[in-house]
Amino acid sequence: MNASRGRQPLLTDCGLPGVRDIPFGVHMCNFYRTREELAQALVPYFLAGLRSHERCIWITADPLLAVDAKAMLREAGLQVDKAIADGALVVRDFTDWYAEQGTLKGSQVVDLWLAEEAHALAAGFSGLRITGNVTFLRPEDWPLFMEYEALVDRAFLGRRIVTLCTYRLGDCGATEVLDVMQRHSCTLDHPDQGWQILTGNAA
Amino acid sequence: MLASPPRPSHVVQIYDCHDFVASAVGHFAAEGLQLGEAVLLVGSDGHLAGVRRALARRGVDAEAAARHGQLIFSDVHQALRSTCPNGTVEPALYDAMFSGAIQKACGDGKFATLRCWGEMSSTLYHQGDRQGALEIEKLAQGITRKYRIPIHCSFLCDRFDSLAYNGMQEMCSCHSHVIPADDYVQHRLAVNRAIAEVVGGIRGSLLQSLSTWKGLDCDLPSSQAVLFWLRESLPEHFDEVLARAKAYQTQASSDPERSFST
Numbered sequence: 344m345n346a347s348r349g350r351q352p353l354l355t356d357c358g359l360p361g362v363r364d365i366p367f368g369v370h371m372c373n374f375y376r377t378r379e380e381l382a383q384a385l386v387p388y389f390l391a392g393l394r395s396h397e398r399c400i401w402i403t404a405d406p407l408l409a410v411d412a413k414a415m416l417r418e419a420g421l422q423v424d425k426a427i428a429d430g431a432l433v434v435r436d437f438t439d440w441y442a443e444q445g446t447l448k449g450s451q452v453v454d455l456w457l458a459e460e461a462h463a464l465a466a467g468f469s470g471l472r473i474t475g476n477v478t479f480l481r482p483e484d485w486p487l488f489m490e491y492e493a494l495v496d497r498a499f500l501g502r503r504i505v506t507l508c509t510y511r512l513g514d515c516g517a518t519e520v521l522d523v524m525q526r527h528s529c530t531l532d533h534p535d536q537g538w539q540i541l542t543g544n545a546a
Numbered sequence: 547m548l549a550s551p552p553r554p555s556h557v558v559q560i561y562d563c564h565d566f567v568a569s570a571v572g573h574f575a576a577e578g579l580q581l582g583e584a585v586l587l588v589g590s591d592g593h594l595a596g597v598r599r600a601l602a603r604r605g606v607d608a609e610a611a612a613r614h615g616q617l618i619f620s621d622v623h624q625a626l627r628s629t630c631p632n633g634t635v636e637p638a639l640y641d642a643m644f645s646g647a648i649q650k651a652c653g654d655g656k657f658a659t660l661r662c663w664g665e666m667s668s669t670l671y672h673q674g675d676r677q678g679a680l681e682i683e684k685l686a687q688g689i690t691r692k693y694r695i696p697i698h699c700s701f702l703c704d705r706f707d708s709l710a711y712n713g714m715q716e717m718c719s720c721h722s723h724v725i726p727a728d729d730y731v732q733h734r735l736a737v738n739r740a741i742a743e744v745v746g747g748i749r750g751s752l753l754q755s756l757s758t759w760k761g762l763d764c765d766l767p768s769s770q771a772v773l774f775w776l777r778e779s780l781p782e783h784f785d786e787v788l789a790r791a792k793a794y795q796t797q798a799s800s801d802p803e804r805s806f807s808t
Contacts, residue, residue, distance in 0.1 A: 374749065512747055516738025518768040520748040521756060521775075525768075530757055534750055541757040 351469055355505060358391025359384065361537030367470055367503045370496045371540075372527040374512045374520065378406040380533065381509055385474055386415050388507055392472035393421065393431055397505070398463035400433045402440050404476040406511075409436045430466060437479055449491035453498045460504050470503035478511050485519070492526035507531065547723060549577040551661065551696035556687050558699045558721040560714060566728045567593050567700045571663050572600025574698050578661040579611055584651030586644075588620040588664035593700075616657055618647060622669050629666075635678060640685050641692075648693060663698040671713060672702060683720035690722075705770075706792035708785050711777055715762070718774075724766035732798045734769040740790035741772065744783050755779045 354364040365371070375381045385401065392399045403409045412434050413423050426432035460471045480488055492508065499506060510523055524530055530541040547557060548570055561567050571587065575597060578585045587597060601608045611617035629639045644662070651657045667686075671679035683699070690697050701717050703710045705726055718724045727733035741748075748756060759775045773791075777784045 374753065376747075376749075512749060515748070516734070517741040517745075517748050517756075517772045517776075518734050518738055520753070521768040521772050524757055530753065532750075532753055541754055 355395050356391040358387040359538040368500045370506045370528045372508045372523050373531040374510050376512050397470045397472040398468040400473045402437050402475045404437045404478045409434045449494050453494050472505045474507045476509045548574045553694045554690035555696045556690045556721045557723040559725040560705050562704045568596030568600045571597045576604045576606050584657040584660045586618045586647045586662040588625045644689050661696050665700045668701045706788045726770040736791045736794035737769045740787045744787045
């Protein structure tokens with residue numbers, strides 16, 4: 344597996360206008376305000392992943408559930424059912440996904456993602472592309488979830504995994520924004536025109 | 547951080563309430579004693595008395611621990627006279643205070659190691675000797691590394707007073723970890739609400755500013771870190787944010803049930 348990994352490109356298309364190539368192993372975050380802003384990030388992000396022959400896993404949550412996500416991908420021209428049947432795409436509501444996984448510790452969830460990466464590579468995909476929207480988090484879960492994000496940030500480095508974690512801005516005060524930025528490689532921001540990657544000392 | 551501080555570590559607790567010192571240091575000391583460590587406490591009479599009461603509430607017999615040499619109480623003014631005989635701190639004398647305590651408590655293997663709490667720099671700072679206070683903290687940083695011990699410091703400061711922020715930031719920068727409040731959740735909620743009201747959501751140029759902010763070279767909760775960022779990046783809003791955060795924190799402390807209803 345390492346030999347084949349060595350022949351594969353280190354960069355992949357992010358899919359967002361203005362950003363283009365991102366390195367595998369990147370663990371990005373994005374703060375969105377509305378359902379539309381969330382879709383503007385995730386639909387092109389997954390279309391690019393599928394074009395790059397990556398296995399794509401979209402764990403959805405309010406305000407954009409699995410049924411809506413699939414509809415938006417279809418509107419963008421993707422043959423969603425075929426992609427799912429081919430094993431290239433998984434779109435699941437977090438309630439289903441977590442019900443299947445049970446109650447796992449952060450390190451166990453990380454192991455699960457690493458197993459998904461191995462599964463994707465073994466099946467011939469060029470990598471794994473994932474996202475999680477965390478509107479389901481309760482305030483009391485925040486410290487543990489930040490520990491999980493820190494684990495992910497370290498564990499995914501150098502792996503053939505691309506991650507975009509999305510946070511609803513209305514749920515995040517300034518301190519939560521800083522918490523999140525400190526536990527991700529970079530922040531994807533969508534100012535008035537195009538997208539940009541913010542990297543810096545907080546990240 | 548109080549129960550099992552990393553070794554080495556140099557922690558500063560920002561306080562504006564004496565009860566916070568007594569409870570935090572009582573916890574720090576009680577956990578150390580429980581682990582079989584020797585504990586050196588260098589403080590004012592008032593604070594040492596408060597720590598004794600806090601230890602008693604935890605069921606710790608402080609006097610017995612002192613008799614066995616496991617718990618050492620030291621007067622901060624006497625410690626300053628011993629280590630600053632000519633008005634400035636003598637590094638060798640300051641080192642000797644710790645090496646002597648380690649030798650006495652751990653030399654014969656009686657106790658595994660030492661943990662220390664002190665307020666020498668805070669005392670000096672509030673006597674008007676800012677430079678001396680910072681010098682002591684720099685030496686303490688070296689002591690923690692040399693002997694691989696945790697040192698917990700308490701620094702008196704109103705964390706919602708913008709005029710106190712120069713000193714506070716300097717103090718934080720001399721430490722490895724910062725404890726800015728006794729209740730992190732309340733602090734976070736108060737700071738978030740104040741920033742949201744005065745500055746608005748963190749997006750666009752604010753997000754960019756926060757992502758590139760250099761920060762302090764120490765471990766501190768985000769609720770305190772964003773205040774340092776705000777002070778540097780949006781100084782025109784800083785006083786108003788602090789005033790509101792203080793009001794919300796006070797409100798939460800006095801009536802936790804109704805504290806953050808909007």
